[in-house]
Amino acid sequence: MLVSAGKEEEAQALREKTAAEYGPDILPDLDAAIAQEVGSEFASLAEDSTGRAMQLDVDAELADIYDTSGNTAADRAAYDVARRGVSQRAASAAQGNAIEAARRGQTGGVLGGVLASQSGQDEFEALGGLNASIASDARSRAMQALMARSSNANTMREMDWGVKSQRASAMDLANRFNATQRQAAEMYNKQLPQMQFENNLRRLSGLGAARSGVATGLDAQGASARQTSAGLGNAALSYGQAWDEDEKGKK
Numbered sequence: 001m002l003v004s005a006g007k008e009e010e011a012q013a014l015r016e017k018t019a020a021e022y023g024p025d026i027l028p029d030l031d032a033a034i035a036q037e038v039g040s041e042f043a044s045l046a047e048d049s050t051g052r053a054m055q056l057d058v059d060a061e062l063a064d065i066y067d068t069s070g071n072t073a074a075d076r077a078a079y080d081v082a083r084r085g086v087s088q089r090a091a092s093a094a095q096g097n098a099i100e101a102a103r104r105g106q107t108g109g110v111l112g113g114v115l116a117s118q119s120g121q122d123e124f125e126a127l128g129g130l131n132a133s134i135a136s137d138a139r140s141r142a143m144q145a146l147m148a149r150s151s152n153a154n155t156m157r158e159m160d161w162g163v164k165s166q167r168a169s170a171m172d173l174a175n176r177f178n179a180t181q182r183q184a185a186e187m188y189n190k191q192l193p194q195m196q197f198e199n200n201l202r203r204l205s206g207l208g209a210a211r212s213g214v215a216t217g218l219d220a221q222g223a224s225a226r227q228t229s230a231g232l233g234n235a236a237l238s239y240g241q242a243w244d245e246d247e248k249g250k251k
Contacts, residue, residue: 036181052156059152065145070138079134086130 064072 034185052159055152055156059149059156062145062149062152066142066149068142070141070143070145071134075134075138075141079130082130082134 068075
């Protein structure tokens with residue numbers, strides 16, 4: 001029909017143009033998805049060991065207080081100073097008593113003996129009270145050191161747990177994100193062949209429809225041309241018949 005309409009070259013040209021327009025580029029091939037995974041920056045952070053080192057130093061000092069029952073080397077030195085102070089005060093008091101006894105002429109008498117005995121008793125009682133106070137203070141310090149060590153240990157455990165918990169939370173978050181990314185990529189890649197197939201079908205369907213539309217239009221033009229040609233032929237035939245009849249009438 002296109003040949004009879006004289007449109008065969010135009011039809012072929014339009015078909016080729018349409019085929020080019022519906023080539024592979026109109027629906028490009030789909031690439032496989034790649035999961036975009038991330039890492040956790042928290043895991044790479046370096047811990048500041050300064051605070052922990054200070055806590056360990058404090059714990060060592062508290063351990064020394066507890067292990068020595070509150071009687072550390074520093075405490076013993078302080079107690080020695082206190083004891084010497086008591087002895088010095090007792091000696092000073094004894095010297096004063098001796099001077100008083102001599103003033104009264106009782107250096108070797110009863111008064112001198114009483115005063116000397118009193119000075120010795122005062123020193124003994126003072127040292128006894130000091131030792132009792134030292135022992136009580138030592139026990140109190142040992143108990144306080146034990147409690148402080150417990151509190152310090154809890155603090156260090158909480159700090160360690162906090163750091164580990166934050167690192168684990170950061171890693172869990174990154175792992176969940178990466179797992180989601182991998183799952184999405186896997187699902188997309190599983191659907192990729194079907195999507196590519198459907199794209200090809202749409203491309204071929206569009207190409208076929210376009211080609212069919214071009215052919216239909218040209219066929220319609222051919223049919224119109226044929227109808228016009230047939231009309232002209234019929235008119236010429238009718239005119240010829242009328243002329244023949246007219247010539248016959250003249251004879």
